[in-house]
Amino acid sequence: MATSIARSRTTTWKGLFGWVMFDWATQPFYTLVLTFLFAPYFAATFIGDATRGQEIWGYTTAFAGLIVAFISPVLGSIADAAGRRKPWIAVSSVALFLGLCGLWFAEPGGEPLYLVLLSVVVATVAVEFTTVFTNAMMPSLVPPSQLGRLSGIGWAIGYVGGLVSLIFATGFIVADGETGKTMLGFHPIIPLDTLSHEGERLIGPFSAVWYVVFALPLFLFTPDRESMRDGRTMRALVSEGLRELKETIANVRHYANIVRFLVARMLYADGLGAIFAFGGVYAAGQFGWTATELGLFGIILTVTAGIGAAIGGSLDDKLGARTVIIAGLIVLLIGCAGVLSVDRTHVLYWIEVDPPRPGGGIFAGPGEWVYILFGCVIGLMAGPIQASSRSLLARISPPDMATKFFGLFAFSGKVTSFAAPLTVGIVTGLADSQRVGIAAVTVFLLVGLLIMMTVREERDA
Numbered sequence: 405m406a407t408s409i410a411r412s413r414t415t416t417w418k419g420l421f422g423w424v425m426f427d428w429a430t431q432p433f434y435t436l437v438l439t440f441l442f443a444p445y446f447a448a449t450f451i452g453d454a455t456r457g458q459e460i461w462g463y464t465t466a467f468a469g470l471i472v473a474f475i476s477p478v479l480g481s482i483a484d485a486a487g488r489r490k491p492w493i494a495v496s497s498v499a500l501f502l503g504l505c506g507l508w509f510a511e512p513g514g515e516p517l518y519l520v521l522l523s524v525v526v527a528t529v530a531v532e533f534t535t536v537f538t539n540a541m542m543p544s545l546v547p548p549s550q551l552g553r554l555s556g557i558g559w560a561i562g563y564v565g566g567l568v569s570l571i572f573a574t575g576f577i578v579a580d581g582e583t584g585k586t587m588l589g590f591h592p593i594i595p596l597d598t599l600s601h602e603g604e605r606l607i608g609p610f611s612a613v614w615y616v617v618f619a620l621p622l623f624l625f626t627p628d629r630e631s632m633r634d635g636r637t638m639r640a641l642v643s644e645g646l647r648e649l650k651e652t653i654a655n656v657r658h659y660a661n662i663v664r665f666l667v668a669r670m671l672y673a674d675g676l677g678a679i680f681a682f683g684g685v686y687a688a689g690q691f692g693w694t695a696t697e698l699g700l701f702g703i704i705l706t707v708t709a710g711i712g713a714a715i716g717g718s719l720d721d722k723l724g725a726r727t728v729i730i731a732g733l734i735v736l737l738i739g740c741a742g743v744l745s746v747d748r749t750h751v752l753y754w755i756e757v758d759p760p761r762p763g764g765g766i767f768a769g770p771g772e773w774v775y776i777l778f779g780c781v782i783g784l785m786a787g788p789i790q791a792s793s794r795s796l797l798a799r800i801s802p803p804d805m806a807t808k809f810f811g812l813f814a815f816s817g818k819v820t821s822f823a824a825p826l827t828v829g830i831v832t833g834l835a836d837s838q839r840v841g842i843a844a845v846t847v848f849l850l851v852g853l854l855i856m857m858t859v860r861e862e863r864d865a
Contacts, residue, residue, distance in 0.1 A: 415545045415627060420554065422621035423545060426538050427562030429618035432611040433504070433531050435566035436573055438465070440702065442507060445604040450510045450520070464521050468528035475529075476536050476810075482644075489537040490628045496533040497619060500612070503527030507608025511600055523608070538622065539813070540806040542798045544629055552725055555795040556717015559787050563710030567703065569614060577610060578603035662800055662809060665859045669793050669813070672733055672852030676786060678828055678845045679740065680705070686838050690747050691772050700766065704776065708783030716788025717795075725796035726861040732789040733853040739785065740846050742778030744839055746771050799861060 436442060447457025479492065506523025509516060546554050575588035581598045585591055596602040687701065720728045745752045748759045748771060757770040767773060794813075801809040827848075832841025 416625070418621070418625035419627050420545060422624065422626035423538065423541060424554070424558050424561050425618050426534075426622045427558040428565030429615045429622075430531055430534065431562040431566035432569040432573075432614050433500075433527065435570050435706075436607050436611055437504070437507070437527070440570060441573060441578060441604060442510075442607045445601060445607075446510065446520075446524075449512050449601055449604070451514050452512070460521075461524075464524050465528060468525045471525070471529050472532040476533065479533060479536065488628050488630070489541055490623060492537045493534050494623070496530045496537070497615070499526055500530035500534065500615060503530055504608040504612035504615070508605045510605055510608075527608075536810050536813070539794055539798075540810040541626065541628070542795070543801075543803050543806055544627070548799055549721055551795040551798050552720020552728070552792060553717040555798070556713050556715075556720060556788065556791040559713035559791040559794075560710045560717070563706050563713060563787065565618070567706050567710070569611070570703070570706075573607060573610065577606060661860050661862070662797070664855055665796065665800065666813065668852045668855035668859060670852075671848045671855065672789070673793075675845045675848030675852065676736070676789065678848070679782060679842075680786070686743070686842055687772075687775060690838070691769065691775070701776065701779065705779060705783040705786075708780045709787040711787070712784035713787025713791045716791055719788065720792045720795055724861050725792040725799060726856070726859060728788050728792040729796065730853065730856055732785040732792070733849055733856065736782060736785040736789065737846060737849055737853070739778050739781035740843075740849070742781065743775060744843055746775045746778070747839070796859075796861065800859075 443461055447453075447461055451457030451460060503523045503526035506519060506526070509523075510520045542551060542554060575586050576590060576593045577586070577596070579586050579592050579596065579598050581601075584598055592603060596606065716728055716732070742752075748769070749756060751757055751771050751774040757774075759769055759771070761768045767776065797809060797813055798806065827844045828841045831844040832838060835841060
């Protein structure tokens with residue numbers, strides 16, 4: 405954990421611990437709200453029509469993503485001008501807390517629809533803004549030689565936090581509507597009405613409280629930069645921040661290396677996101693996996709990604725973030741080829757295997773285990789690639805512009821996030837093939853890899 409990171413001259417182990425725990429604090433939003441629990445409830449039960457619900461959820465999160473994409477660079481520039489990051493994190497945290505608590509009102513039947521949609525947008529935007537500012541704190545916490553380990557441990561701790569929160573929520577809060585018991589066979593730790601799905605609705609407030617508790621170490625122990633306001637009003641800081649952002653965009657040729665990295669990251673992040681989004685869909689189509697198998701598969705991927713992030717952090721410091729990203733993308737492409745080589749009766753495209761046996765239990769077919777194996781390869785690479793992307797930007801960005809470039813980092817992660825899923829949908833429809841549709845994702849990874857090979861691991865002046 406944080407104690408294994410060599411401390412900088414001004415950062416105590418408590419300060420590093422506080423920063424690392426912030427990933428733990430925010431992860432339930434991604435794991436519980438956006439992926440496994442609230443989003444499926446929203447589509448199938450709150451809206452009452454899974455197809456229409458998925459459509460509304462997609463539009464809502466896409467709208468939130470656009471807000472993040474276009475405002476993050478602006479806020480980053482303003483924060484760089486002001487110096488301190490914690491005030492911005494605090495404001496975003498209040499918005500995140502309120503947005504998550506608003507999910508409680510999502511009673512079955514779709515009312516109040518707009519309040520719930522607003523809550524989703526507010527929470528999504530707020531959690532991304534907090535990430536922009538906390539990421540930008542990295543260069544002031546540890547020496548450049550320790551950035552990879554810090555980022556990797558943060559990602560790993562975040563994955564563990566998501567896993568722990570998922571087990572706790574499904575084991576002690578969310579109950580089955582028929583039995584009234586949780587996945588672990590217990591009654592919920594607090595009395596909840598299963599008919600009105602209070603367990604699923606409580607996921608929002610639960611994630612909000614989790615965030616407040618585990619974000620506190622950052623505010624209490626992690627050092628912030630000194631204020632650079634010098635008596636300037638907020639209006640003056642906003643004007644200065646916007647002016648600097650305008651100058652940065654106008655003089656982008658001076659930061660060509662960073663721009664190449666952000667473009668490469670935009671492409672491979674889109675591809676990686678689509679792999680995780682459609683991997684379960686592909687498995688469900690090929691093997692008939694239900695929620696049980698998909699849930700276990702998700703847990704396996706989360707664990708392997710966390711392990712990969714922790715290992716990748718050390719490799720990052722020894723070999724360099726660029727090397728880890730490039731090697732990770734190459735192995736990721738191999739993992740994708742392996743996953744796509746599997747169907748009900750074949751592995752590695754041509755080797756015939758027995759199909760899953762009806763009633764044979766979980767993961768009953770040989771092809772399923774091969775699929776899981778290659779899925780673990782993808783999971784192991786996902787953590788290092790994401791962690792090293794964060795540390796590489798911290799290394800190559802000018803220190804006094806870190807928040808600005810992490811705002812652009814968030815922008816690059818959101819502005820085309822629709823492209824890979826849209827490509828999968830179009831190609832799947834044209835080819836009438838799941839395999840061919842998902843194979844289109846490899847184009848994003850490959851082009852991102854080629855551009856990444858032109859990036860230098862050195863700081864732009």
